[in-house]
Amino acid sequence: MIRMVLACLGVSGIAGTLQAAPQKADAALVRHLDAVYQYWRDSVIRRDIEKWQVHTASHRRISILNRIYSERRPISFALSSLPASPPDNRPLKLLAVKVKGITANMIYLGPVDFKVGGTPPNNLLVLSFAKEGNRWKYDSADYMNLASIPEARKQLEAGRLDHLEGPEFSPKGNIEQPAIVLRGAVKYIAKTYVYCPGREVKVMVNGVSRHLYQNTKASEVVIGGARDGLNEVQFTARKLPGGEGKEPLAVRVYLMSQVAGVKPLKVFEYQVQEGEKVNPAGTENFVLGPSEAIRLRGR
Known part of the structure; x- marks a missing residue:
């Protein structure tokens, strides 16, 4: 079920070894990116497709709509079909904010809850953002289940953050645009x-x-x-x-x-x-x- 939720929310699972310490985040940037995510999350929960399009990075929005048009579904399907809400980042601990070019990542540790049952343990959530003009927008999220690497979980919980230098935690720096922009449903x-x-x-x-x-x-x-x-x-x-x-x-x-x-x-x-x-x-x-x-x- 988690995998299904991740796919529908533009979220993927990341795996690999965790590997110093993150850069100090600019307080204003942290507040701004957090507000962007809250607006985006609220648009998903309320099934507000217009606000969702405003707060979602254009390349991500195009990719999602391309898939929906390619399945010959209505635009509202982007939000109405979600099996769960996107996770709330407010109960989580912000470990780092990384910025590269027009991309930024916020890295959290805590009980990432997709509301699919049970009490989640502490895992990692990486929220990604893209800057368009002078405005940041939500891009995607990566979820890392730490069950298979319990030692890394213990170290992160203890405040040892030297594991966050791997490429899976670094923003890409640039954005790859979709090869095509569909304006309506495909024929076949x-x-x-x-x-x-x-x-x-x-x-x-x-x-x-x-x-x-x-x-x-x-x-x-x-x-x-x-x-x-x-x-x-x-x-x-x-x-x-x-x-x-x-x-x-x-x-x-x-x-x-x-x-x-x-x-x-x-x-x-x-x-x-x-x-x-x-x-x-x-x-x-x-x-x-x-x-x-x-x-x-x-x-």
């Missing part, structure tokens, strides 16, 4: 599906929708959807440390119907059986023609 919903035990697979559809899979079986919506006519699929595959290089592999693209009872239509597949040679890269095409469109409409 499409999804990538990848099965890649022991491998990392990158997929790009129509030069726009980028997907990364590592040692997993998962699917993601294609940003921009599928197009009438010719569509392009590019992929790369490489063995991960610990992989044998003999594992099976599957890369597929499906078209999704919105008609009840109509099954997904597989329009692209690159599949390798266990022990067979895997191409390190490939570029293929599929065509969405009248026959595929008719099948998606359930006719």
